[in-house]
Amino acid sequence: MPGFILFYIKYVDKFNYFVGRIAMYGIFIMVSILLWSSISKTFFMPSLWTLESAQFAMAAYYILGGAYAIQLKANVRMDLFYGNWSIKKRAWMDIFTAFFLIFFLFVLLYGGLESLLYSFEYGQRTSSAWRPLIWPIKAVMCVGFIMMILQAISEFFKDIAVIRGVEIK
DSSP states (O other): OOHHHHHHHHHHHHHHHHHHHHHTTHHHHHHHHHHHHHHHHHHSOOOSSHHHHHHHHHHHHHHHTHHHHHHTTOSOOOHHHHTTSOHHHHHHHHHHHHHHHHHHHHHHHHHHHHHHHHHHHHTOBOSSSSOOBSHHHHHHHHHHHHHHHHHHHHHHHHHHHHHHTOOOO
């Protein structure tokens, strides 16, 4: 494999691994917010910000962990046939499906960027009593889509290496 591809794989994988390991602790942030929501509703005045904050934390957790899930091959597969195939046949199927994944992620990114620009332009807020700005979570989503695209391309290169019999470390 050419050196720039090995460089790309190494650094995209490192970056997405790092972000994914940090993002996985986002579940604790969401649980903490929901715990505070329950406590404040029971003993104090209910907080206006808890529901949307928990939703934003969950969205960030899910989207920023997407590239990490692709890297670990933790995404859903149809194992009925796939599990019985040889490693090279799996790599061929992964290469074939990678085009659809990358296309889908680019469509999501395009829609996310359009929505992000709209949010910036009009100062879009939620319709709740708290009314937080929406652009920060939309920006996180766009970053997550970019990370997933980069990781899908990395996995594509790794599958090509498997077919060619090249070991990547």
